[in-house]
Amino acid sequence: MDVLEILKTIYPAWLGRLSHQLARGEGIRQVFLAQLNSFYQRLIQTVETGNPAWLDPVLDEWVRARTESELDEHESSISTVLDKMLALTYDVAVENLEGSDALQLLGAVLPAFTHAFQYTTSQETAQHIEHISSQLNLARDSMERLDKSKSDFISIAAHELKTPLTLIEGYGAMLRERLTITEPGDQTEILLRGIDNGTRRLREIVDDMIDVSMIDNDMLALNFQPLWTNRLLEVIQHEFNEIVEERHLDLEVRPFPGSREMTFGDNERLYQALRNLISNAIKYTPDGGKITVDGRQLPGFIELTVQDTGIGIDPENHARIFEKFGRVGNSSLHSSGKTKFKGGGPGLGLPITKGIVEAHGGTIWVESEGHDEINCPGATFHVLLPIRKEPPDEKIARLFRASIEAENLEELI
Secondary structure (H helix, E strand, C coil): CCHHHHHHHHHHHHHHHHHHHHCCCHHHHHHHHHHHHHHHHHHHHHHHHCCHHHHHHHHHHHHHCCCHHHHHHCCCHHHHHHHHHHHHHHHHHHHHCCHHHHHHHHHHHHHHHHHHHHHHHHHHHHHHHHHHHHHHHHHHHHHHHHHHHHHHHHHHHHHHHHHHHHHHHHHHHHHHHHCCCCCCCCHHHHHHHHHHHHHHHHHHHHHHHHHHHHHHCCCCCCCCEEEEHHHHHHHHHHHCHHHHHHCCCEEEECCCCCCCCEEEECHHHHHHHHHHHHHHHHHCCCCCCEEEEEEEEECCEEEEEEEECCCCCCHHHCCHHHCCCCCCCCHHHCECCCCCCCECCCCCHHHHHHHHHHHCCCEEEEECCCCCCCCCCCEEEEEEEECCCCCCCHHHHHHHHHHHHHHHHHHHC
16 A cells, blocks of 8 residues: 555544544643644655655744743653654554554654654754743843842942931031040040941941942042052051051061052052952951062053962852952851951952952952961952053143153253
Protein backbone atom coordinates (compact mmCIF):
# COMPACT_ATOMS: atom_id res chain seq x y z
CA MET A 1 0.00 0.00 0.00
CA ASP A 2 1.21 3.52 -0.82
CA VAL A 3 2.39 5.45 2.22
CA LEU A 4 -0.01 8.34 1.50
CA GLU A 5 -2.91 5.87 1.44
CA ILE A 6 -1.62 4.39 4.69
CA LEU A 7 -1.62 7.84 6.29
CA LYS A 8 -5.19 8.49 5.17
CA THR A 9 -6.29 5.04 6.31
CA ILE A 10 -5.08 5.32 9.89
CA TYR A 11 -6.00 9.02 10.28
CA PRO A 12 -9.27 8.44 12.24
CA ALA A 13 -7.60 6.01 14.65
CA TRP A 14 -4.57 8.27 15.01
CA LEU A 15 -6.68 11.34 15.69
CA GLY A 16 -8.87 9.59 18.23
CA ARG A 17 -5.97 8.01 20.11
CA LEU A 18 -3.87 11.19 20.30
CA SER A 19 -6.73 13.51 21.24
CA HIS A 20 -7.77 11.14 24.01
CA GLN A 21 -4.26 10.58 25.35
CA LEU A 22 -2.85 14.08 25.05
CA ALA A 23 -5.85 16.30 25.88
CA ARG A 24 -7.75 16.14 29.17
CA GLY A 25 -11.21 17.68 29.26
CA GLU A 26 -13.80 18.01 26.50
CA GLY A 27 -13.18 21.71 25.87
CA ILE A 28 -9.45 21.25 25.60
CA ARG A 29 -9.91 18.19 23.37
CA GLN A 30 -11.97 20.11 20.81
CA VAL A 31 -9.27 22.77 20.50
CA PHE A 32 -6.53 20.17 20.33
CA LEU A 33 -8.39 18.22 17.64
CA ALA A 34 -8.11 21.17 15.27
CA GLN A 35 -4.39 21.47 16.01
CA LEU A 36 -3.82 17.74 15.51
CA ASN A 37 -5.75 17.84 12.25
CA SER A 38 -3.58 20.70 11.00
CA PHE A 39 -0.42 18.85 12.04
CA TYR A 40 -1.53 15.63 10.31
CA GLN A 41 -2.43 17.36 7.05
CA ARG A 42 0.98 19.02 7.02
CA LEU A 43 2.56 15.66 7.86
CA ILE A 44 0.97 14.25 4.70
CA GLN A 45 2.37 17.20 2.69
CA THR A 46 5.80 16.58 4.21
CA VAL A 47 5.78 12.88 3.26
CA GLU A 48 4.50 13.67 -0.23
CA THR A 49 7.03 16.45 -0.99
CA GLY A 50 9.92 15.34 1.16
CA ASN A 51 10.07 18.85 2.61
CA PRO A 52 9.65 18.85 6.44
CA ALA A 53 9.28 22.68 6.46
CA TRP A 54 5.55 22.09 5.87
CA LEU A 55 5.33 21.39 9.62
CA ASP A 56 6.91 24.67 10.68
CA PRO A 57 3.76 26.89 10.83
CA VAL A 58 1.92 24.59 13.24
CA LEU A 59 5.10 24.06 15.27
CA ASP A 60 5.55 27.85 15.50
CA GLU A 61 2.00 28.16 16.79
CA TRP A 62 2.67 25.58 19.50
CA VAL A 63 5.90 27.28 20.54
CA ARG A 64 4.17 30.66 20.80
CA ALA A 65 1.49 29.11 23.02
CA ARG A 66 3.96 28.22 25.77
CA THR A 67 2.99 29.58 29.20
CA GLU A 68 4.98 32.09 31.29
CA SER A 69 5.82 29.41 33.87
CA GLU A 70 7.19 27.11 31.16
CA LEU A 71 9.39 29.95 29.91
CA ASP A 72 10.60 30.75 33.45
CA GLU A 73 11.45 27.11 34.15
CA HIS A 74 12.80 26.49 30.64
CA GLU A 75 10.56 23.46 30.23
CA SER A 76 10.64 21.83 26.78
CA SER A 77 6.90 21.22 26.61
CA ILE A 78 6.70 20.88 22.80
CA SER A 79 9.43 18.24 22.69
CA THR A 80 7.53 16.25 25.30
CA VAL A 81 4.33 16.41 23.23
CA LEU A 82 6.17 15.41 20.04
CA ASP A 83 7.77 12.49 21.86
CA LYS A 84 4.34 11.23 22.96
CA MET A 85 2.93 11.81 19.46
CA LEU A 86 5.67 9.68 17.90
CA ALA A 87 5.15 6.91 20.45
CA LEU A 88 1.35 6.91 19.91
CA THR A 89 1.82 6.96 16.12
CA TYR A 90 3.91 3.80 16.49
CA ASP A 91 1.18 2.15 18.63
CA VAL A 92 -1.55 3.06 16.14
CA ALA A 93 0.53 1.76 13.21
CA VAL A 94 1.24 -1.58 14.93
CA GLU A 95 -2.38 -2.03 15.94
CA ASN A 96 -3.99 -1.08 12.61
CA LEU A 97 -1.51 -2.09 9.91
CA GLU A 98 0.32 -5.10 8.59
CA GLY A 99 3.95 -5.35 9.62
CA SER A 100 5.38 -4.13 6.28
CA ASP A 101 2.92 -1.24 6.07
CA ALA A 102 3.67 -0.25 9.66
CA LEU A 103 7.40 -0.20 8.93
CA GLN A 104 6.83 1.77 5.72
CA LEU A 105 4.77 4.35 7.61
CA LEU A 106 7.26 4.76 10.42
CA GLY A 107 10.12 5.07 7.95
CA ALA A 108 8.22 7.86 6.17
CA VAL A 109 7.19 9.88 9.23
CA LEU A 110 10.37 9.48 11.27
CA PRO A 111 12.35 12.15 9.31
CA ALA A 112 9.40 14.53 9.73
CA PHE A 113 9.37 14.02 13.50
CA THR A 114 13.17 14.36 13.64
CA HIS A 115 12.87 17.73 11.93
CA ALA A 116 10.06 18.68 14.31
CA PHE A 117 12.23 17.87 17.35
CA GLN A 118 15.17 19.88 16.02
CA TYR A 119 13.06 22.82 14.88
CA THR A 120 11.06 23.17 18.09
CA THR A 121 14.21 22.83 20.22
CA SER A 122 15.82 25.66 18.24
CA GLN A 123 12.69 27.84 18.41
CA GLU A 124 12.19 27.18 22.12
CA THR A 125 15.82 28.05 22.83
CA ALA A 126 15.50 31.31 20.88
CA GLN A 127 12.23 32.07 22.68
CA HIS A 128 13.85 31.34 26.05
CA ILE A 129 16.80 33.65 25.26
CA GLU A 130 14.37 36.39 24.24
CA HIS A 131 12.38 35.84 27.43
CA ILE A 132 15.51 36.01 29.58
CA SER A 133 16.65 39.17 27.78
CA SER A 134 13.25 40.71 28.41
CA GLN A 135 13.40 39.77 32.08
CA LEU A 136 16.91 41.21 32.36
CA ASN A 137 15.76 44.45 30.75
CA LEU A 138 12.86 44.66 33.18
CA ALA A 139 15.21 43.99 36.11
CA ARG A 140 17.65 46.63 34.82
CA ASP A 141 14.86 49.18 34.43
CA SER A 142 13.65 48.34 37.93
CA MET A 143 17.15 48.75 39.37
CA GLU A 144 17.58 52.07 37.57
CA ARG A 145 14.27 53.31 38.97
CA LEU A 146 15.26 52.09 42.42
CA ASP A 147 18.65 53.80 42.22
CA LYS A 148 16.98 56.99 40.99
CA SER A 149 14.50 56.83 43.87
CA LYS A 150 17.34 56.26 46.31
CA SER A 151 19.28 59.22 44.91
CA ASP A 152 16.16 61.41 45.08
CA PHE A 153 15.54 60.32 48.67
CA ILE A 154 19.13 61.14 49.67
CA SER A 155 18.89 64.56 48.05
CA ILE A 156 15.51 65.41 49.59
CA ALA A 157 16.40 64.02 53.02
CA ALA A 158 19.69 65.93 53.12
CA HIS A 159 18.10 69.24 52.26
CA GLU A 160 15.16 68.67 54.62
CA LEU A 161 17.56 67.90 57.48
CA LYS A 162 19.56 71.07 56.96
CA THR A 163 16.80 73.37 58.28
CA PRO A 164 16.19 71.69 61.68
CA LEU A 165 19.93 71.10 62.04
CA THR A 166 20.60 74.81 61.55
CA LEU A 167 17.95 75.59 64.16
CA ILE A 168 19.56 73.22 66.68
CA GLU A 169 22.99 74.76 66.04
CA GLY A 170 21.57 78.27 66.40
CA TYR A 171 19.63 77.59 69.58
CA GLY A 172 22.64 75.77 71.04
CA ALA A 173 24.81 78.84 70.39
CA MET A 174 22.18 81.15 71.89
CA LEU A 175 21.89 78.90 74.95
CA ARG A 176 25.67 78.98 75.42
CA GLU A 177 25.66 82.79 75.33
CA ARG A 178 22.83 83.09 77.86
CA LEU A 179 24.18 80.61 80.41
CA THR A 180 27.04 81.35 82.74
CA ILE A 181 29.68 78.64 82.80
CA THR A 182 31.35 78.79 86.22
CA GLU A 183 33.88 75.96 85.87
CA PRO A 184 35.43 74.04 82.95
CA GLY A 185 33.85 70.81 84.21
CA ASP A 186 30.43 72.35 84.77
CA GLN A 187 27.53 70.01 83.94
CA THR A 188 26.01 72.61 81.63
CA GLU A 189 29.26 72.87 79.71
CA ILE A 190 29.34 69.09 79.30
CA LEU A 191 25.76 69.04 77.98
CA LEU A 192 26.40 71.88 75.55
CA ARG A 193 29.55 70.18 74.33
CA GLY A 194 27.50 67.05 73.74
CA ILE A 195 25.00 69.04 71.67
CA ASP A 196 27.86 70.58 69.67
CA ASN A 197 29.45 67.19 69.00
CA GLY A 198 26.13 65.67 67.94
CA THR A 199 25.20 68.50 65.61
CA ARG A 200 28.70 68.57 64.11
CA ARG A 201 28.53 64.83 63.39
CA LEU A 202 25.05 65.20 61.93
CA ARG A 203 26.26 68.12 59.80
CA GLU A 204 29.02 65.91 58.39
CA ILE A 205 26.49 63.20 57.49
CA VAL A 206 24.16 65.71 55.84
CA ASP A 207 27.06 67.21 53.87
CA ASP A 208 28.09 63.72 52.74
CA MET A 209 24.53 63.01 51.60
CA ILE A 210 24.50 66.23 49.59
CA ASP A 211 27.88 65.37 48.05
CA VAL A 212 26.62 61.91 47.03
CA SER A 213 23.51 63.47 45.51
CA MET A 214 25.65 65.92 43.53
CA ILE A 215 27.91 63.11 42.28
CA ASP A 216 24.91 60.97 41.26
CA ASN A 217 23.46 63.85 39.26
CA ASP A 218 26.81 64.90 37.71
CA MET A 219 26.59 68.25 39.51
CA LEU A 220 29.89 68.11 41.39
CA ALA A 221 31.62 71.39 40.46
CA LEU A 222 35.39 71.59 40.89
CA ASN A 223 37.33 74.77 41.60
CA PHE A 224 40.71 74.18 39.97
CA GLN A 225 43.55 75.92 41.80
CA PRO A 226 47.29 75.25 42.11
CA LEU A 227 47.98 72.56 44.70
CA TRP A 228 50.84 70.51 46.05
CA THR A 229 50.06 66.96 47.09
CA ASN A 230 52.60 66.89 49.90
CA ARG A 231 50.98 69.91 51.56
CA LEU A 232 47.54 68.28 51.51
CA LEU A 233 48.97 65.13 53.08
CA GLU A 234 50.83 67.12 55.74
CA VAL A 235 47.61 68.87 56.78
CA ILE A 236 45.75 65.56 56.98
CA GLN A 237 48.54 63.92 58.94
CA HIS A 238 48.55 66.78 61.43
CA GLU A 239 44.77 66.52 61.81
CA PHE A 240 44.98 62.85 62.74
CA ASN A 241 47.96 63.16 65.12
CA GLU A 242 45.87 63.07 68.28
CA ILE A 243 43.79 60.12 67.11
CA VAL A 244 46.75 57.96 66.04
CA GLU A 245 48.53 58.66 69.32
CA GLU A 246 45.42 57.74 71.29
CA ARG A 247 45.13 54.43 69.42
CA HIS A 248 48.90 53.81 69.27
CA LEU A 249 48.87 53.79 65.47
CA ASP A 250 51.77 54.69 63.22
CA LEU A 251 50.69 57.06 60.43
CA GLU A 252 53.64 57.54 58.06
CA VAL A 253 53.44 59.92 55.11
CA ARG A 254 56.43 59.29 52.88
CA PRO A 255 57.82 61.85 50.43
CA PHE A 256 57.71 60.51 46.89
CA PRO A 257 58.60 61.80 43.40
CA GLY A 258 55.93 64.19 42.14
CA SER A 259 54.44 65.00 45.54
CA ARG A 260 56.16 68.42 45.61
CA GLU A 261 55.23 69.35 42.05
CA MET A 262 52.51 71.89 41.46
CA THR A 263 49.38 70.62 39.73
CA PHE A 264 45.89 71.99 39.26
CA GLY A 265 42.96 70.53 41.13
CA ASP A 266 40.28 71.30 43.67
CA ASN A 267 42.20 71.60 46.95
CA GLU A 268 39.14 71.23 49.15
CA ARG A 269 37.71 68.25 47.30
CA LEU A 270 41.01 66.36 47.01
CA TYR A 271 41.66 67.05 50.69
CA GLN A 272 38.23 65.54 51.40
CA ALA A 273 38.97 62.48 49.25
CA LEU A 274 42.41 61.77 50.72
CA ARG A 275 41.15 62.42 54.24
CA ASN A 276 38.37 59.88 53.68
CA LEU A 277 40.90 57.26 52.58
CA ILE A 278 43.20 57.79 55.57
CA SER A 279 40.24 57.95 57.97
CA ASN A 280 38.98 54.68 56.48
CA ALA A 281 42.40 53.07 56.99
CA ILE A 282 42.43 54.24 60.61
CA LYS A 283 38.96 52.84 61.24
CA TYR A 284 39.80 49.35 60.00
CA THR A 285 43.29 49.04 61.46
CA PRO A 286 43.46 47.61 65.00
CA ASP A 287 45.18 49.62 67.72
CA GLY A 288 48.96 49.40 67.34
CA GLY A 289 48.82 49.01 63.55
CA LYS A 290 50.37 51.08 60.80
CA ILE A 291 49.08 53.23 57.94
CA THR A 292 51.52 54.19 55.20
CA VAL A 293 50.84 56.90 52.62
CA ASP A 294 53.16 56.67 49.64
CA GLY A 295 53.14 57.21 45.89
CA ARG A 296 55.04 57.57 42.67
CA GLN A 297 55.12 59.70 39.56
CA LEU A 298 54.06 58.20 36.24
CA PRO A 299 54.06 59.80 32.77
CA GLY A 300 51.29 62.40 33.03
CA PHE A 301 49.97 61.00 36.33
CA ILE A 302 50.67 60.79 40.01
CA GLU A 303 49.72 57.65 41.93
CA LEU A 304 49.05 57.77 45.66
CA THR A 305 48.70 54.69 47.85
CA VAL A 306 47.20 54.36 51.31
CA GLN A 307 48.30 51.05 52.81
CA ASP A 308 47.17 49.73 56.19
CA THR A 309 47.72 46.67 58.37
CA GLY A 310 44.01 46.34 59.03
CA ILE A 311 41.42 43.61 58.76
CA GLY A 312 41.34 43.67 54.95
CA ILE A 313 38.53 43.37 52.41
CA ASP A 314 37.26 40.23 50.68
CA PRO A 315 37.85 40.31 46.89
CA GLU A 316 34.13 40.05 46.15
CA ASN A 317 33.61 43.31 48.07
CA HIS A 318 36.33 45.34 46.30
CA ALA A 319 33.76 47.00 44.02
CA ARG A 320 30.92 47.06 46.54
CA ILE A 321 32.72 49.32 49.02
CA PHE A 322 32.64 52.14 46.45
CA GLU A 323 28.83 51.95 46.21
CA LYS A 324 26.50 54.14 48.26
CA PHE A 325 25.93 52.65 51.73
CA GLY A 326 28.25 49.84 50.64
CA ARG A 327 29.49 48.85 54.08
CA VAL A 328 30.53 45.23 54.51
CA GLY A 329 30.47 42.99 57.53
CA ASN A 330 27.98 42.98 60.38
CA SER A 331 27.12 46.64 60.96
CA SER A 332 25.64 45.83 64.38
CA LEU A 333 29.16 44.98 65.59
CA HIS A 334 30.63 48.31 64.51
CA SER A 335 31.43 50.89 67.14
CA SER A 336 29.82 54.30 67.03
CA GLY A 337 33.05 56.32 66.97
CA LYS A 338 34.05 57.69 63.57
CA THR A 339 37.76 56.91 63.98
CA LYS A 340 37.60 54.08 66.50
CA PHE A 341 38.39 50.55 65.39
CA LYS A 342 35.60 49.50 62.97
CA GLY A 343 34.00 52.86 63.63
CA GLY A 344 30.50 53.50 62.33
CA GLY A 345 29.40 55.65 59.43
CA PRO A 346 26.73 55.78 56.73
CA GLY A 347 28.99 54.21 54.11
CA LEU A 348 29.34 57.33 51.95
CA GLY A 349 33.03 58.19 52.36
CA LEU A 350 34.44 55.89 49.69
CA PRO A 351 31.68 56.61 47.12
CA ILE A 352 32.34 60.33 47.60
CA THR A 353 36.08 59.76 47.26
CA LYS A 354 35.52 57.80 44.05
CA GLY A 355 33.29 60.57 42.68
CA ILE A 356 35.85 63.28 43.47
CA VAL A 357 38.75 61.32 41.98
CA GLU A 358 36.82 60.51 38.80
CA ALA A 359 35.66 64.15 38.50
CA HIS A 360 39.38 65.04 38.35
CA GLY A 361 39.85 62.56 35.52
CA GLY A 362 41.45 59.93 37.75
CA THR A 363 40.58 56.49 39.04
CA ILE A 364 40.65 54.59 42.34
CA TRP A 365 40.86 50.92 43.23
CA VAL A 366 41.73 48.69 46.16
CA GLU A 367 43.92 45.63 46.62
CA SER A 368 43.48 43.21 49.51
CA GLU A 369 43.96 39.49 49.94
CA GLY A 370 40.80 39.15 52.01
CA HIS A 371 39.07 39.89 55.29
CA ASP A 372 40.69 38.44 58.40
CA GLU A 373 40.35 40.14 61.80
CA ILE A 374 42.96 37.84 63.37
CA ASN A 375 45.83 37.85 60.87
CA CYS A 376 45.02 41.32 59.47
CA PRO A 377 46.16 41.08 55.82
CA GLY A 378 45.54 44.81 55.32
CA ALA A 379 44.41 46.75 52.26
CA THR A 380 46.02 49.16 49.82
CA PHE A 381 44.00 51.89 48.13
CA HIS A 382 45.40 53.32 44.89
CA VAL A 383 44.51 56.77 43.57
CA LEU A 384 45.65 57.74 40.08
CA LEU A 385 45.36 61.46 39.29
CA PRO A 386 46.40 63.33 36.15
CA ILE A 387 49.09 65.98 36.53
CA ARG A 388 47.62 69.22 35.21
CA LYS A 389 49.94 72.11 34.42
CA GLU A 390 46.93 74.27 33.60
CA PRO A 391 43.29 74.17 34.74
CA PRO A 392 40.75 72.83 32.20
CA ASP A 393 38.88 76.16 32.11
CA GLU A 394 40.62 78.45 29.60
CA LYS A 395 39.62 81.68 31.40
CA ILE A 396 41.10 80.47 34.68
CA ALA A 397 44.13 79.15 32.78
CA ARG A 398 44.79 82.61 31.30
CA LEU A 399 44.43 84.18 34.75
CA PHE A 400 46.96 81.86 36.37
CA ARG A 401 49.23 82.02 33.34
CA ALA A 402 49.43 85.81 33.68
CA SER A 403 50.02 85.51 37.41
CA ILE A 404 52.85 83.01 36.95
CA GLU A 405 54.46 85.13 34.23
CA ALA A 406 54.30 88.20 36.53
CA GLU A 407 55.99 86.24 39.32
CA ASN A 408 58.72 85.08 36.98
CA LEU A 409 59.26 88.68 35.78
CA GLU A 410 59.61 89.91 39.37
CA GLU A 411 62.22 87.24 40.02
CA LEU A 412 64.22 88.35 36.98
CA ILE A 413 64.11 92.02 38.09
